Amino acid sequence: MSRFISCEAGRLEPYTPGEQPVDMQYVKLNTNESPFPPSPKVVKAVSQAELLKLNLYSDPTCGQLTRAIARRYELKPEQVLAGNGSDELLSFAFRAFCGKGKSVAFPDVSYGFYKVWAAFYGIEANVVPLKADFTIDVDDYMDDHGTIVLANPNALTGVELPTAQIQRLLEADRDRVVIVDEAYVDFGGESCVPLLCRYDNLLVVQTFSKSRNLAGGRLGFALGDSDLIADLNRVKYSFNPYNVNRLSIVAGAAAMEDEAYFQKCTAAIQKTRTWTTKTLEELGFTVLPSRANFVFAASKSFPNGELYRKLKENGILVRWFDEDRIRDFYRITIGSSEQMEQMVEEIKKLLGEM
Ligand SMILES: Cc1ncc(COP(=O)(O)O)c(C=O)c1O
Numbered sequence: 001m002s003r004f005i006s007c008e009a010g011r012l013e014p015y016t017p018g019e020q021p022v023d024m025q026y027v028k029l030n031t032n033e034s035p036f037p038p039s040p041k042v043v044k045a046v047s048q049a050e051l052l053k054l055n056l057y058s059d060p061t062c063g064q065l066t067r068a069i070a071r072r073y074e075l076k077p078e079q080v081l082a083g084n085g086s087d088e089l090l091s092f093a094f095r096a097f098c099g100k101g102k103s104v105a106f107p108d109v110s111y112g113f114y115k116v117w118a119a120f121y122g123i124e125a126n127v128v129p130l131k132a133d134f135t136i137d138v139d140d141y142m143d144d145h146g147t148i149v150l151a152n153p154n155a156l157t158g159v160e161l162p163t164a165q166i167q168r169l170l171e172a173d174r175d176r177v178v179i180v181d182e183a184y185v186d187f188g189g190e191s192c193v194p195l196l197c198r199y200d201n202l203l204v205v206q207t208f209s210k211s212r213n214l215a216g217g218r219l220g221f222a223l224g225d226s227d228l229i230a231d232l233n234r235v236k237y238s239f240n241p242y243n244v245n246r247l248s249i250v251a252g253a254a255a256m257e258d259e260a261y262f263q264k265c266t267a268a269i270q271k272t273r274t275w276t277t278k279t280l281e282e283l284g285f286t287v288l289p290s291r292a293n294f295v296f297a298a299s300k301s302f303p304n305g306e307l308y309r310k311l312k313e314n315g316i317l318v319r320w321f322d323e324d325r326i327r328d329f330y331r332i333t334i335g336s337s338e339q340m341e342q343m344v345e346e347i348k349k350l351l352g353e354m
Pocket residue numbers: 031032084085086087088111151154155181183206207208209215218219220
């Protein structure tokens with residue numbers, strides 16, 4: 001830290017993103033990206049004509065993209081806000097719905113950014129332990145009248161919370177906002193989008209980074225009652241009005257409109273997830289039931305980060321968190337079937353050496 005840093009910035013505990021190494025080519029199974037390229041329609045949409053418009057600012061309303069998202073989810077454009085990754089929209093939501101006297105609650109094992117944003121904005125955080133089996137019990141949140149944020153399926157674990165349980169939370173206190181982070185919902189999860197017409201205290205946040213193969217395009221979207229979206233816009237226009245660049249707007253609209261490609265890619269991931277889960281279980285791993293594009297798995301043969309380190313030496317990256325409760329687990333992105341076979345072969349070799 002320099003001697004110029006403010007007290008506020010000095011106190012921050014930044015989020016640690018998954019490794020993005022450039023020293024060598026890894027089989028990258030550590031940041032839940034898609035192994036498939038963007039839709040061919042996206043490649044076409046990001047044309048030279050669009051590139052030649054980069055001297056001009058992008059549309060601050062992201063009209064083309066917002067309309068494509070609204071059509072896909074059968075909502076009004078006023079119920080949609082696009083952002084520079086869903087991270088940006090979640091951060092806007094923390095600012096919009098939490099503050100003095102308005103706390104935020106989330107599970108202890110979940111997306112690591114929630115506690116970072118709470119600290120960034122000086123919001124009181126109520127961190128609620130998951131049950132021993134890594135499930136969420138919504139009764140643990142019933143007496144909390146601040147904002148609640150739940151990743152569903154949960155990040156890190158991949159475990160799904162039935163939407164009927166989320167509905168109980170929405171019903172129990174209509175004056176509390178429930179943010180459902182559906183970054184991984186397209187891999188077989190149940191979405192809360194159909195509940196939007198009944199609950200004006202529900203905000204659903206999704207991303208183009210996983211199921212729509214556009215992590216590098218940095219695109220996410222929030223869906224909710226038009227008043228909630230107006231609140232998010234208030235934050236956005238106080239921070240970065242041109243938050244989505246021209247190329248990502250056209251890329252996102254094309255990705256959203258290519259339903260067939262989306263279905264094909266997400267189905268392939270689910271099939272590979274089933275194979276990976278079964279194979280890891282046969283090798284003695286405990287694998288939590290996942291509805292995401294990753295599995296969360298532990299093995300007595302590889303405690304405390306051992307598998308992460310050994311695989312990395314052999315050119316395969318998975319994610320390991322040196323944190324209480326999950327120190328013996330590995331979060332493994334579901335890549336292509338070839339990538340998963342390569343990882344399994346490497347694990348078999350390591351087991352053979354023991
Ligand atoms: C649960 C969850 N929410 C949000 C994000 C952010 O995604 P992005 O900013 O790429 O849209 C991630 C990224 O991995 C995630 O795991």
